Amino acid sequence: MGNYDAEALxxxxxxxxxxxxxxxxxxxxxxxxxxxxxxxxxxxLLSKSRLDWQVSLSETLHLWIDRDPMTDGELILAWANLxxxxxxxxxxxxxxxxxxFQADTEALVYANAYDKKKKTHKEPDGLTLDxxxxxxxKEELFNEAHREMxxxxxxxxxxxxxxxxxELGTVNEFRDSVRGYRKFLTDVDLTVPYPDYx
Numbered sequence: 796m797g798n799y800d801a802e803a804l805x806x807x808x809x810x811x812x813x814x815x816x817x818x819x820x821x822x823x824x825x826x827x828x829x830x831x832x833x834x835x836x837x838x839x840l841l842s843k844s845r846l847d848w849q850v851s852l853s854e855t856l857h858l859w860i861d862r863d864p865m866t867d868g869e870l871i872l873a874w875a876n877l878x879x880x881x882x883x884x885x886x887x888x889x890x891x892x893x894x895x896f897q898a899d900t901e902a903l904v905y906a907n908a909y910d911k912k913k914k915t916h917k918e919p920d921g922l923t924l925d926x927x928x929x930x931x932x933k934e935e936l937f938n939e940a941h942r943e944m945x946x947x948x949x950x951x952x953x954x955x956x957x958x959x960x961x962e963l964g965t966v967n968e969f970r971d972s973v974r975g976y977r978k979f980l981t982d983v984d985l986t987v988p989y990p991d992y993x
Contacts, residue, residue, distance in 0.1 A: 808973070811974055812853070812973070815880075815980060816853040818981065818984050819850045819853045819880075822983075822984060826841050826844075826891065826987075827842065832990050834894055836893050840890040840893060841887075844886070846887065849884070852879055856973060859872070860973060863966045865966050870963050871957065873969050874954060874955070874963070874969060875952050881924065881976060884983055885924070885927040885928075886919050886927065890920060893919070896930075902934050903917075906926045907926055908930060924945075924948075938982075941982070944976065947968075948976070951963065951969075
């Protein structure tokens with residue numbers, strides 16, 4: 796029997812979604828109450844975030860992950876679901892690393908996350924996926940595969956503005972992107988600090 800790379804083996808799509816739910820539940824449970832050990836600015840941002848919605852949106856992936864074929868409307872909603880999760884995870888990451896985020900004026904200006912009139916940064920919880928993605932690109936955060944997935948999901952998600960013709964992609968492309976999101980979410984979970992977490 797050969798020695799197979801785990802990435803090359805087919806994955807059960809429902810199991811991938813369960814992992815996403817579990818990771819977002821862990822992140823939500825821990826980061827919604829960061830007062831007392833996280834910097835006050837970061838803890839305040841995190842305490843008002845709706846990380847519980849990340850869990851709910853993760854559960855909603857079950858609606859799409861094994862559906863094949865999908866109507867155009869279903870595929871548009873599936874991409875919107877995944878895009879909302881990705882945006883929420885990036886907001887969580889930048890809220891956790893809020894001090895670093897707000898100090899990087901060059902990247903903030905590049906991403907259009909800096910108010911030049913007020914000479915201050917915009918809060919990460921109010922930024923769009925496009926601005927968050929541009930900040931990531933400028934700082935070369937995360938690996939190239941993740942950054943490519945961010946671009947693809949953003950592009951496909953924008954079909955929700957259903958007036959102009961846009962590329963919707965395929966069901967398989969969506970599933971691959973869900974797997975890519977799971978890998979990204981795992982990387983975030985392994986990157987962020989968990990002081991005194993059991």
